[in-house]
Amino acid sequence: MSQNREERISRTGPWVLDTRELGQRAGNSRSYSRQAPAPAGFGLDMIKVPEGEPVRLELLAESVVEGVLVSGTASADLVGECARCLDPISEEIEVEFRELFAYPDSATDTSTDEDEVARVVDDLIDLEPVVRDAMLLSLPTSPLCSPDCPGLCSGCGAKWAELGSDHTHETIDPRWAALKERFGGTEEEN
Structure with missing residues (x-):
């Protein structure tokens, strides 16, 4: 894993889960409810979550044999413009996600490429890339103010x-x- 990625995960903040609270014993679980500010670029050209706006997270972290399985929902307010008439749009998005974060030196290390599965680094998990990817895949590429615009x-x-x-x-x-x-x-x- 690149040094830059490890430095980014080693900080604490609303996007980072500390797995030491969960433990590495399979079957342990813990729920989290938090808000994290949207970073720059959290969207597409015509619709996005404005930078700094809160992204609401409802999470369940479960310790499994290979790592930590994180599932939950992320919701945020979107702003943008209609692709047909250019009127302003504001709406809410809610996405579900589920991601396995593999422990270091687990069997996943030998069976997958480094960038194929997210990793637990220094007992920390960075949720931002997972939530960003789930939201980006759910956003319309041509948002409309109404279906019949x-x-x-x-x-x-x-x-x-x-x-x-x-x-x-x-x-x-x-x-x-x-x-x-x-x-x-x-x-x-x-």
């Missing part, structure tokens, strides 16, 4: 929801533009 008019950029049903933009096929220029008006007018 009509979006924007491609001709003028106004919101279709605010335009009348008779709103149109006259478009002339470029092949006919020369005839209109020469004779003026449209066929109906002549």
